[in-house]
Amino acid sequence: MRVYQETFGELNGQTVTAYTMVNDHGMEVTSLDYGCIISKLIVPxxxxxxxxxxxxxDTVEEYVKHSPYFGAVIGRVAGRISGAEFELDGQVYKLAKNDGEHHLHGGNVGFDKVIWNTEVVEEDHSVSLVFTYLSMDGEEGYPGNVKLKVSYTLTNDNELQLAYEGVSDQKTLLNVTNHTYFNLSGDLKRDILDHELMLKSTQFAELDSELIPTGELLSVNGTSFDFTAGRKIKDGVEAQHPQNLLAGKGYDHPFVLDENQQKEIVLIDEESGRTLVVETDQPGVVLYTGTQLGEDFEIRGVKSRKYLGLCLETQGMPDAIHQPSFPSVIVEKDEVYTATTKWRFRV
Known part of the structure; x- marks a missing residue:
């Protein structure tokens, strides 16, 4: 196993470096120190x-100009926070309104738009990239100085392990995820409509017209949201379910996971034979099917368009700070926040 690095570009006078981990079977993962972005993931x-x-x-400039969070780490809080504010212990914290009247994915300069410190760790049967960053008190409106660590570990089992850790010197919010868009066809040969997804989830969060959870959990039973036995993504695109229509004819929804660390998310592309198994310790996953991808740019020579990729954002539930029935994303002073997810590729 090996790791090599090269200069990817420059941003605001700082060098952006790309690190590529390669295992003994030829699986490659390229990640940038800018936003901890996973820019390439090569599997057979x-x-x-x-x-x-x-x-x-392939350039920093494209990420800055066009990227809808491709491959990036999202924080401090993934998803939307309604009204772009929240209250902790009687104090109201106002956040950036970067999604209409709401706050999205950590704000204007979230974890996805900063350069992280990087350490390469090489073991006998794995290699890791360990990214660290200090998010200062008041950054994007959030309280507390937060020391963050993101680790990507590649093994010889064709598995990429993602681990997040954070400690704050004040009570604050943390809900970190990775926003990679998958397309198992390989090199964007096809869209993801014929991808089949299996989700061990019997409930999903209802969204309002601005894609904010209402607090209600709906049963997947008998709907296009039932992935318990597997179904194709195009089912939700063709469905007349109000929630599919709301998301732009597709999905942009948090699902409650019924199990953890038990092959709870499986994505299959039958034509290529590739399978992705996702396991996590997080309570939910946001399935986003690229319904808002614009058509005004190219992705490595392929014109961007709806349904060109899908995201499986393992995380706490969005807008949990305003929904008492959702698992809390509040982190106490000096409490260690952790989250882990594994991506395992098979054919």
Whole structure:
């Protein structure tokens, strides 16, 4: 196993570095110290052909100008916070309104838009990139100085382990995820409508017209949101379910996971033979099917369009700070926040 690095570009006078981890089977993961972005993930198909299965760019400029969070770490809080404010212990904290009247994915300069410190760790059977960042008190409106660590570990089992850790010197909010867009066809040969998804989830969060959870959990039973036995993504695109229509004919929804660390999320592309198994310790996953991808840019020579990739954002529930029935995303002073997710690729 090995790691190599190269200069990816420059941003505001700072060098952006790309690190590529390669295991003994030829699986490659390229990540940037800018936003901890996973810019390439190369795995074989059923014929042994190695291709990239995530959406990303080859220049910093494209990420700055066009990226809808491709491959990035999201924080301090993933998803939307309604009204772009929250209250802790009687104090109201006002956040950036970067999604209409709401706060999205950590604000204007969230974790996805800063350069992290990077350490390479090489073990006998794995290699890791360990990113660290100090998010200062008041950054994007959030309280507390937060020391953050994000680790990406590649193993010889064709598994990428994602681990997040944070400690704050004040009571604050933390709900971190990764926003990689997957397309298992390889090198964007097809869209993701024929991808089949299995989710061990019997409930999903109802959204209002601005894609904010209402607090109600709806049963998947008998709907296009029932992935318990597996179903194709296009089912939700063709469905007349009000929640599918609301999300732009597709999905942008938090699902409550019924199990953890038990192959609870499986994505399959039958034509390439590639399978992605996702396991996590988080209570939910946001399924987003790229319904808002614009058509005004290209992704490595392929015109961007709806349904070109899908996200499986393992995390706490969005807007949990305003929904008492959702698991809390409040972190106490000096409490260690942790979250882990594994992506395992098979053919």
């Amino acid at each position: 198909d059923q014929h042994g052909t190695k291709e990239n299965v995530v959406l990303g760019f």
